Amino acid sequence: MVKIGVQQPPAALKPEKKEKAKAAAGGDEAGGAVLLPPGAEEPAPVVQGRRSSLSGVCYLTMGLLVLLLGLVFASMYVYRYFFITQLPRESVFHCGVLYEDSLYSPFKGQLELHEDVKIYIEENYEQINVPVPQFGGSDPADIIHDFQRGLTAYHDITLDKCYVIELNTTIVMPPRNLWELLVNVKKGTYLPQTYIIQEEMIATEHVSDMEQLGSFIYRLCSGKETYRLKRRSTRRRISRREAGNCHRIRHFENTFVVETVICKKS
Numbered sequence: 179m180v181k182i183g184v185q186q187p188p189a190a191l192k193p194e195k196k197e198k199a200k201a202a203a204g205g206d207e208a209g210g211a212v213l214l215p216p217g218a219e220e221p222a223p224v225v226q227g228r229r230s231s232l233s234g235v236c237y238l239t240m241g242l243l244v245l246l247l248g249l250v251f252a253s254m255y256v257y258r259y260f261f262i263t264q265l266p267r268e269s270v271f272h273c274g275v276l277y278e279d280s281l282y283s284p285f286k287g288q289l290e291l292h293e294d295v296k297i298y299i300e301e302n303y304e305q306i307n308v309p310v311p312q313f314g315g316s317d318p319a320d321i322i323h324d325f326q327r328g329l330t331a332y333h334d335i336t337l338d339k340c341y342v343i344e345l346n347t348t349i350v351m352p353p354r355n356l357w358e359l360l361v362n363v364k365k366g367t368y369l370p371q372t373y374i375i376q377e378e379m380i381a382t383e384h385v386s387d388m389e390q391l392g393s394f395i396y397r398l399c400s401g402k403e404t405y406r407l408k409r410r411s412t413r414r415r416i417s418r419r420e421a422g423n424c425h426r427i428r429h430f431e432n433t434f435v436v437e438t439v440i441c442k443k444s
Contacts, residue, residue, distance in 0.1 A: 269297040271360045277372040277435045288372065289313055291428055291435055295360065297353045302326050303394050304353055308429050316437070319427040320398060323350050327392040331399055332407075332438065334425055340399035341381060341440055342391060343407035349377070350431050359433070374428070374435040378410040380443050407440065 273295055276288040290312065296305040306321040320333040323345055330350070332341045351359060385404040388396050424441040 269295075269299070269357050269360075271295045271297070271364070273360065273363070273430075275372070275430055275435065277374050279374055291430065293429060295356070295431070297357045297360075299353050299357060301394075302353055304350075304356060304431060305394075306429055306431060308427065311428065316426045316428045319429070321427070321429055322394050322398050323431065324392050324394050325352060327395070329391060329395060331391070331395040332427055332440065333398055333402065334427065334440070337425065338402060340385075340395075340402045340404040341379070341407045342385060342395065342399070342404060343379060343409060346377070346409070349375075349436055356431055372434075374437055376437045376439060378439045378441070379407040380410065380441050381405040382408050382443060 274290055274292045276290050279289050294307040302325040304323040308319045310318045317334050317336040319335055322331045328345045330343055330345045383406050388400055424439050427438045429436055
């Protein structure tokens with residue numbers, strides 16, 4: 179009697195072998211990972227660190243720029259709303275100054291000159307009224323120094339005529355500077371010098387178009403004979419010149435007195 183036995187096929191053993199093979203392969207892979215050089219996978223973190231440092235510098239620079247702009251705007255705000263607002267739009271001063279005149283009063287000592295000064299800081303012009311002086315030889319006048327147009331206009335009240343010439347910035351202080359000077363004089367912290375200088379001018383052509391002189395001078399000279407002036411010289415006065423057909427206006431818009439001599443063209 180023959181017994182027939184059934185053996186388990188070899189394929190049933192293959193999964194165990196596969197599992198062992200996978201385990202061995204896993205061990206080899208783990209071992210391989212340890213054996214890799216330490217610096218083989220390091221470049222990526224270095225690049226990321228550089229990028230973060232550059233972005234930090236950029237943010238810091240932007241922050242400093244924003245802070246600087248904030249300081250600039252804050253300074254402008256303080257200057258505009260706390261300093262400029264303290265300056266009146268129109269400042270009126272009644273001024274008097276003592277000065278020496280060795281020509282007209284060598285034995286009388288000092289003379290006194292009075293004038294009313296209106297300073298328009300925003301419009302950038304000055305208006306001066308010189309009343310009839312206590313001494314002879316000078317006419318009362320209204321004067322405008324227009325720094326926008328760069329012109330000066332003299333209205334000789336005695337003659338009722340206007341004379342226009344280019345603004346002499348070496349003699350006439352700008353509105354803000356004149357305002358500060360007169361404020362200091364009023365406080366007694368500064369006293370102007372007491373000498374007089376002379377500037378000589380000649381009347382030349384007649385002005386027909388008054389609008390070209392600007393609104394400030396137009397209001398002063400409208401309806402009056404108006405002439406342009408040509409300046410001869412500006413120097414320290416040391417001797418008396420022949421009067422001729424000349425008229426004198428004494429005024430001050432600086433630390434000294436100015437005598438403006440206006441003569442007819444010969």
